[in-house]
Amino acid sequence: MEASKVSSGGDTTLCNASTRGWLSVAAVSFGTFALVTSELMPIGLLPKIAAGVRAVEGNVGLTITIPGLVAAFAAPALIVASRRLDRRGLLWLTTTMLIFSNLIVASAARLSTLLAGRVLLGIAIGGFWAIGAAVARRLVPPESAGRATALVFSGISAGTVIGLPAGTLLGELCGWRIAFSGAATLGGIALAAQLCLLPRLAATDAVGLRQLPAVARIPRARVALVAVALVIGGHFMAYTYLASFLEQRAAVSPGVVSAVFLAYGLAGLAGNTIAGELVQRDVRRVLTGAGLLVAATILLLSLVGSRPLIAIALVIIWGFGFGAVPVSLQTLMFMAAPALQEGGSALFVSTFQLALASGAFLGGLAVSSGGITVATLLGGAAVLTMPATIWIFGKSVSPR
Template identity: 50%
Template sequence: MHANQHNAAAPPPGEAPTPPGLSPWLAVASVGIGAFALVTSEFLPVGLLPAMAADLGITKGQAGLMITTPGVVAAFAAVLVTVGSGRLDRRIVLLALTALLVLSNLIVALAPSFGWILAGRALLGVGVGGFWAIGTAVGPRLVSPAHAARAMAMIFAGVSLGTVAGVPAGALIGELVGWRVAFGSASAIAVLVLLGQAFLLPALPPTQAIRLRQLPAILGIRKARLGLIATALLFVGQFAAYTYISPFLAQVADMPATVISALLLAYGVTGFVGNMLGGWAVGKSERGALIATSLVLGLAALAMPLFGANQIAATVLVGIWGLAFGAMPISVQTWMYKAAPDLMEGSSALFVATAQVGLASGALVGGMAVDHLGVGSAMVVGGLFALGCTAVIWTFGRDRVAALKVVAMR
């Protein structure tokens, strides 16, 4: 969810220039590790889902609510935290959001019932939505403008690392010593992040206060509307299927839990490669990158029920799927940036809100399919939504201005 990737804002007038040396980069690193802790926490139930469902005596579809709940809350939090924090120092806002992360994982680790788990996950949603809307805009302000891009890359390395290592590590800890220890470990990491940010982050007065009235202006831009539709379809598709990848591999491919943990790690590694490929592809054509990403993701998910009973085929498909997932955030993010470059903070809040609604809806729709039609149906539902994104961008995504110029030249 690479929000505000291009929002390399210079320090506001009157703010002291960033001092040279190591401390600004340590501050950036503390935000990047915060991003890692958030991504790990948000997707932790994916690797632990079968064990948690069995332990709590709930269906796998109901367990999917652990992904849906923070997604729904984060969708509102992305907009409300951005607007509501107004003139608050961004350092204070970030520390509060990281403290919520500590509390959320602790509640889940100690939860006496599934209701308490969902309450803890709802708190996480506030942290996730707020972080993506505010935290990612902070990176460029911690260093000199010349180093803004490198600061953003460091923060998004935390996101990629959370996807690559966090989910499979959580699954492995859950397998060895139980899912409660996995959430407890995530809470402990968040405590270290909080201490690091408290010591390393400087005061960060806001450069601008976002107003709600900016958001309808973005919705008035055709390319931005298309981008939000594509984001919704792609995130619903991804999380309808990905949320239930562990039970699918256990039931259909008949893989033991340790092999599934290794395969989730492979998924993350190919995702890291996909992230770099996506960055190269959007430089050539954001429309082409978005079409390719959604097409590969959709076809990989659809192929899982057809060939997934074969362990080698399932392994290959998971790797291909990971490539597409890695390229997904940068593809939709770049599309949104090109659609409204002058309204980046408001555009980012809308993008994060749409992505989180898609994530939550996908986990919910996939869970309903799993409980009524079997675990393979989640892959089919996810694949069809992703291909819906391909169809929308292929049909409506041509740049009108470019088309008009060609006509005029004739």
């Protein structure tokens, strides 16, 4: 009788711990959603922001570029600076930065103030992403690590599907300053959840300046970082100008383009969820398959995308394939350097953000010199080199 009571009590304790762990992962994921929403918010509001701070749209476009570039350098810097700090404290700090960055942007009267707020956001993005996925994996049992990583990365798709359209609509109805105030509110909710739910999380490995190049010296880690650069750079070379492609090449109306982006994001959520279940079995196959699917759809879009229905279908398939990419890349990095997960995450974030900014920049050059179709074709070709790299050089990259 007594044994049964003890067993029952132990099961209850384990159940409560498991529930709290998943709630903590959800709090981190909501922080991801708030970050992505804040980072993408200017895309739909550039004309209004430009008018509000009396600047040309081309200069206001720096609000998109700057956070990515700052995040690329902030990720390793913050990891090294906070090498022995409680990881939940770093999450609290970066989420607080997110809140203040949006409040600065919402109150900005000049472009310089606006960009200062976006610099602060870049620091928040770098620090949060460098430890977010690694922390999530520690909050659940090892066999659920893939699902936890997928849940954190689902904030990317949710920010695209829900955050960006909602922020654009709020900005249209109430003004762009209210939209950024709303993003600050999202950050406040995320911070409150993290304060209530996150347990103490000691640094697993004291990341010093010597450990970052140590990660890069691991052959599997180098393969993972090259894969990140190729697929993310190629993706954003084409994706940055997708709306223009749909309107100009496929003759899709602006109203329908918004619906297409919504469908893209929903498909991305599905791809993210499925990949989260599969990456623990064989991340190499999942990443290779996702890369081939993304490359094929982008290349087909550049070749036969003049037909609206075909273009829309290809974009939705593209979203499904790319939804599996971030969680697969991050898992690949974890497996490549299991003893240096935070250092690996810092280099992952830096490479990701630099590839994003470089891809968008090179895509712009391609559009200026050869047109949108050229940018799409080059982006698809760049993505195609990723699965080839993984398959040729990454045969030992996915221990099961």
